[in-house]
Amino acid sequence: MAEVPPTDEGWFVLHDFYTVDWDAWRAAPERDREAALDEVESFVAHREALAQADEGDSAVFSITGHEADLMFVHFRESLDELDRIERQFEQTAFADYTDHADSYVSVVEISGYTAPDYFEDPESVDTGLRKYFESKLTPEIPEDTYVSFYPMSKRRQPGQNWYDLDIEERAEMMEVHGDLGKQYAGKIEQVIASSVGLDDMEWGVTLFADDLTDVKDIVYEMRFDEVSAKYGEFGSFYVGRRFPPEDFPAFMAG
Amino acid sequence: MAEVPPTDEGWFVLHDFYTVDWDAWRAAPERDREAALDEVESFVAHREALAQADEGDSAVFSITGHEADLMFVHFRESLDELDRIERQFEQTAFADYTDHADSYVSVVEISGYTAPDYFEDPESVDTGLRKYFESKLTPEIPEDTYVSFYPMSKRRQPGQNWYDLDIEERAEMMEVHGDLGKQYAGKIEQVIASSVGLDDMEWGVTLFADDLTDVKDIVYEMRFDEVSAKYGEFGSFYVGRRFPPEDFPAFMAG
Amino acid sequence: MAEVPPTDEGWFVLHDFYTVDWDAWRAAPERDREAALDEVESFVAHREALAQADEGDSAVFSITGHEADLMFVHFRESLDELDRIERQFEQTAFADYTDHADSYVSVVEISGYTAPDYFEDPESVDTGLRKYFESKLTPEIPEDTYVSFYPMSKRRQPGQNWYDLDIEERAEMMEVHGDLGKQYAGKIEQVIASSVGLDDMEWGVTLFADDLTDVKDIVYEMRFDEVSAKYGEFGSFYVGRRFPPEDFPAFMAG
Amino acid sequence: MAEVPPTDEGWFVLHDFYTVDWDAWRAAPERDREAALDEVESFVAHREALAQADEGDSAVFSITGHEADLMFVHFRESLDELDRIERQFEQTAFADYTDHADSYVSVVEISGYTAPDYFEDPESVDTGLRKYFESKLTPEIPEDTYVSFYPMSKRRQPGQNWYDLDIEERAEMMEVHGDLGKQYAGKIEQVIASSVGLDDMEWGVTLFADDLTDVKDIVYEMRFDEVSAKYGEFGSFYVGRRFPPEDFPAFMAG
Amino acid sequence: MAEVPPTDEGWFVLHDFYTVDWDAWRAAPERDREAALDEVESFVAHREALAQADEGDSAVFSITGHEADLMFVHFRESLDELDRIERQFEQTAFADYTDHADSYVSVVEISGYTAPDYFEDPESVDTGLRKYFESKLTPEIPEDTYVSFYPMSKRRQPGQNWYDLDIEERAEMMEVHGDLGKQYAGKIEQVIASSVGLDDMEWGVTLFADDLTDVKDIVYEMRFDEVSAKYGEFGSFYVGRRFPPEDFPAFMAG
Incomplete structure (x- = not known):
């Protein structure tokens, strides 16, 4: 059996992709749209802010192409937090105008291929x-x-x-x-x-x-x-x- | 023809995956939501309890990512029981807020690669x-x-x-x-x-x-x-x- | 070019898979459900009975897993009959509560690999x-x-x-x-x-x-x-x- | 680079596959169904007739299995005609009861593998x-x-x-x-x-x-x-x- | 590691594919259809015109087959412009009658395989x-x-x-x-x-x-x-x- 490289793990990551239901959005009353925008803005701002306490990070991206309109990226210390964020998004009025198109769950990792010393004894480097x-x-x-x-x-x-x-x-x-x-x-x-x-x-x-x-x-x-x-x-x-x-x-x- | 390893079979297994229709959930009246929650809680609790009689086991998991929100795992003595459980879930009011996203049918198995004695004569080990x-x-x-x-x-x-x-x-x-x-x-x-x-x-x-x-x-x-x-x-x-x-x-x- | 084995063909076969729209079923009035059940029961019973005249066979199966809830299997002498059965199912009130999830068209076949005599002269065996x-x-x-x-x-x-x-x-x-x-x-x-x-x-x-x-x-x-x-x-x-x-x-x- | 065989092209071809929305069909008033049937019958008959002027051909087929209920095959002198036929079908009332399930675009071709003479000088053969x-x-x-x-x-x-x-x-x-x-x-x-x-x-x-x-x-x-x-x-x-x-x-x- | 050819990049490209919801279109009041047509015509004409200022190009194509009815092709100097165009289309009343079926994001490129001189010193050629x-x-x-x-x-x-x-x-x-x-x-x-x-x-x-x-x-x-x-x-x-x-x-x- 080939030797396994040592690894170190950091934050868990959720890449979450959504398409916008533009037909529903265009059809929605101005008032509903404003409420939805307030909620999603606050949803993201709140998570970006929280993240600044060195316990993760969060951001939203505009995605080009039909697969998705929006990508949220969240780094957190546990899967539980990511799972909760995903469900919390669905509680916003904005989520009414989106479909959950794709996602990816992972954990930040460095591997020992190029720095075996660090993995044997991090203090030594x-x-x-x-x-x-x-x-x-x-x-x-x-x-x-x-x-x-x-x-x-x-x-x-x-x-x-x-x-x-x-x-x-x-x-x-x-x-x-x-x-x-x-x-x-x-x-x-x-x-x-x-x-x-x-x-x-x-x-x-x-x-x-x-x-x-x-x-x-x-x-x-x-x-x-x-x-x-x-x-x-x-x-x-x-x-x-x-x-x-x-x-x-x-x-x-x- | 290469030799086939002996196997022993245990419980049949159903992994059942559901996405939540969050839009429908947000739109539902509080009263309907409470009824739905009561039914699904009782559906799971009942099956977990039944399982304790050594005739299987059941559990529900929160799944992270867009493929599913919930996974039910059921172990039972026959496919018939698993088939019934799947249809019984659909009778709950909670099922109205879910889509059946994926599933997997299998039967617990041990194989004789590493313990041929056990398979030849279980009493001998x-x-x-x-x-x-x-x-x-x-x-x-x-x-x-x-x-x-x-x-x-x-x-x-x-x-x-x-x-x-x-x-x-x-x-x-x-x-x-x-x-x-x-x-x-x-x-x-x-x-x-x-x-x-x-x-x-x-x-x-x-x-x-x-x-x-x-x-x-x-x-x-x-x-x-x-x-x-x-x-x-x-x-x-x-x-x-x-x-x-x-x-x-x-x-x-x- | 490698030699082609002889084959003999029997009945044409249709495997037809349907998922049940459980949300629609739960929402339907008792009276509509009873009518739908009568129609599908009669649809299957009628085809099972017809089949007994040695001109085919039909049966319905409960399928475990999300891909399908029901599988109909029909054996008939021609594709035309299978095609008609498929469309006749869609005329039943029960079909309202189903989606056509999968299907498979084939013709029963035996091949001459292991019994060349039978294929050269069936009367000789x-x-x-x-x-x-x-x-x-x-x-x-x-x-x-x-x-x-x-x-x-x-x-x-x-x-x-x-x-x-x-x-x-x-x-x-x-x-x-x-x-x-x-x-x-x-x-x-x-x-x-x-x-x-x-x-x-x-x-x-x-x-x-x-x-x-x-x-x-x-x-x-x-x-x-x-x-x-x-x-x-x-x-x-x-x-x-x-x-x-x-x-x-x-x-x-x- | 391997030698390319000569080819000759004939009519462009569109294979167009549709599923029928049987639920909508069963729910439609008799009068709407009759109008839809008149339109689709005339759509096909008209194109079959036109085709007889040696400028193409058209036909409709009943397809067995869940992938499609109907296949239209159209041969025409240009892609433009095929493109128009596809959109013209969508103008019929019958199209309301169908979904466009699949299609295939091609151009009839003979190749010179087995008759090089014909391709060098068609008059010579x-x-x-x-x-x-x-x-x-x-x-x-x-x-x-x-x-x-x-x-x-x-x-x-x-x-x-x-x-x-x-x-x-x-x-x-x-x-x-x-x-x-x-x-x-x-x-x-x-x-x-x-x-x-x-x-x-x-x-x-x-x-x-x-x-x-x-x-x-x-x-x-x-x-x-x-x-x-x-x-x-x-x-x-x-x-x-x-x-x-x-x-x-x-x-x-x- | 094999040598990487030099490349030069030009405009970013968006190929955007839409199917038409023909059922909705047929059902729409004449007035709504006219408004929708006005908006999409102006959407395309405007982008074609803008493009003439040497800062890109845009065009619309009728696509034959079920995968798409329309393809928009946009060349622009940045992804940001393409992203905006995609969202601007969704603001038109015409978009109500379409689904976003496919897309492709790329950047125009020439590579140095056949003209190394140009890449080393464009002025030299x-x-x-x-x-x-x-x-x-x-x-x-x-x-x-x-x-x-x-x-x-x-x-x-x-x-x-x-x-x-x-x-x-x-x-x-x-x-x-x-x-x-x-x-x-x-x-x-x-x-x-x-x-x-x-x-x-x-x-x-x-x-x-x-x-x-x-x-x-x-x-x-x-x-x-x-x-x-x-x-x-x-x-x-x-x-x-x-x-x-x-x-x-x-x-x-x-």
Whole structure:
């Protein structure tokens, strides 16, 4: 049996996707629409604020394309909180105008491929590195940012079986992969979260960027590194942009 | 033809998944909601109680994500009872506010890969082991627990064909798999049920845990053992948490 | 081009799957429900009776799981009759409370892999064998029985291409397969019907059994014989139990 | 790059599939139903008649199974006409009782694998052959016939890549395939239409037969010829029977 | 790691697909239909006009088949504009009669496989070539044209892994591919847009033609060139024809 890399877990994550029922929205009386907007704005603002107490984070994004109109991203310390948030959204008047189109459950994860020392003894590594890893586990969502979210798995087919490789070989490929990522430092922030045992694929990847072309570039470049070229299996991609809760009226008005 | 391992069967199992029609729920008069809550609470409580007579078990779980809001798990001695339970739920007023989103039919199974003696002559093995196997066939659902459910099959493709291997090779891999499972004793309880001939994949796996990270860890570690790495094909994963029937009002209130 | 085995065809078959719209049913006035029950009971009873004139057979089954609540199985001499039955069901008041969830069209078939003599000259084989084959082509549905239905195809991929094998090799594997089936004589009755050119996969398999565990066992054992292990591709599995038409009121009452 | 066979194109084709909303139909006043039947009967009769001017053909079929109740097949000189027919159907009162379940867009095609002379210089081949090819490009739909429709593609996977073979090898396989087809002359009429660039698979195949068993037989036999066994990828199969437009009332009455 | 080709990006693209709710349309009062037609005509005309300021382009197409009735294509300088257009459409009264059936998000892209000089130093290449490349990045939609749209990816499976090939090998195949395309100059205009990181496949291809048979021909021929035969994976194909916004009343009238 191939060696399992050590991992560390941070916040649990819920990506929650909704389509807007635009026909119902257009048909609703102005008064109902205002009430709905108040409730959803307050729902998001309240969760963004709570999140600032270092116990998570929350944000809403406008998604382009028919699969969804809105994506909420929530980071929290437990699944219970995420489960509650999901049900609390459904209590808002705004939820009347939405359908729950998709979702993804995961837990933020760092793995020991490239930093075995940290996993053996976190205190042994220098403070900067330790802080870096710790900050990866409790990510903050940048403001006014483009987002790309997609789930992925590693292949296990004959000739392309990630889970059958020596850990050294995997670590080497992950290092190349990581180095490529570092070239996008300052342009792309990424959150890697494991969904093994939690959702249909093995990881959820969330990329944040000021320039959407950087998202295209990094995903395209990475497709050529061995770990993706041979072993990456990708699910659906969602793309959009964060907006502040007070822009809900503008969002809904087109 | 490769040798078939002996198996023993226990209770039949129904995993039943429902989404809540939150729009209808919000729109319903308080009185109707109370009646619906009374009925579903009594529906679950009644079946949990019945189950205590050693003739099965029942529980309800809150599921996180858009695929389902609720999962009912029922263990019973016959398919007929499961079929009836499914239709009885639909008679409750609460069912008006739900859609039947998914389901899985299986029968609890132990196989002879790692304990051929037990299958040849159950009386020959020591009482402890016999009791252990027998208890695996009539599992109890832990209280206040996280759950992860997923169906799986063994691959039959060129180069990765489980059903074409010698039974010795399969038994060896199953032993490694089992040993890995034992390392999670006390942390993870698992129920393995065969759905061959009964539902779309070959087995349904239900994991219970106090700490959801253990679920992620065991499924991830197992992905590296040969039996999963090469031969495992996985369906959709559902994750959630058990709640007592008297918490239905709190569940529905967000 | 590999040699094509001879085949003989019997009755055309329609497996028709419906979900019940339980919300509409619960909301319907008692009087409408009674009328609907009368109509569906008479619809099934009439077709079961007609079938007894050796021109087909019909039955209704309660299906466990969300994919369907009811399966109707009809054997008839022509597609035209099956097509009419399907539309006649839709004329009943009961159909108002159902959705047409799935279906499968096929024609009962025996193939010449294991009995080439019968196909060259049916009169040459002994009467018992001839009668056996003839009875396979016009199957009767047992009463009070469990059922498992699934469609399947033979693979045509590199390394696992059934249609590229010598007929002798195929015949040999089919014989092993058939011998395994004979071990379940008295426990399992099976109907094999070809859907090549008629529906999405190549065959529809219907298994009847008094003990549902036998269904699991035979399908599991067969997965190890070469013809299934290497060449079988399976669709969705439906499992349920036959009930007499006069039990429709009990079925709908949970 | 492998050599591309020459092709000739005939009429554009639309296969249009509709389910009937039987609940709405049963609930509709007799008067509305009569008006709807008049409109659809006239819609079809009008298009069948127009078609007789050698500018296409049209027909309606009753489809067995849940995927569709009705299939319209239209041959026309341009996509524009097909697009208009599709929208014109939606203007009929009958369309109120239908949902658009599936469709397939293609263009009738003959390819030069087996008759290179015709493609180099159509005048050079004898008149009979030329007429034959020309008639294949503007097919007529037989009356009172069974139909089987399915889309298909050629595989492009390692070990089974049609598009990577020498044209001689392809031509040879196509000839065997064609010879097999000729054995069904008088029993089966087939229309081959390319959907490359037009719809999801590469060809649409429509088979017409007086005896539905012949459809099963030809598709089954062909599965053993190399071009299908190794290179054929099949989509969904629809089976049904043509009926004259004046039978719409009988069709809708069950 | 295989070398990544340089790329240049132009406008962002939204392909937006809608089905018409014909039942609702037929049922709507004449007055409401007129208002809806006015709004959608003005919605499209306005966006087509805006586009003429060299900041994008917009057009509407009638799509044949059940997947969609209408396709809108929008080229714009940012995702934000596309996102807004999508929501603005939903504000029109016409949107009441539509469902959002599909969509595709991408960014126009040229890659350096065949013109490395341009990418190293755009000024170094002759003005004609530079203008050509620049015009590819900001495409204009031809009037009165047939359209075929499909997403595609490059394969990454054992034996057919595009991302694992040397850049020279890829460049050579892309050149053959490009040469084949050039043979259709004047007949086919194509827009290639990357959707890596933005949508589910890797590119969206839009072909425009006066003669729809040319679309079939080019896609079929290209299927034989190595880059498609071995490495191309294709999604769904949509086919239709552009119409001027003032034809919306005729379009909706059949």
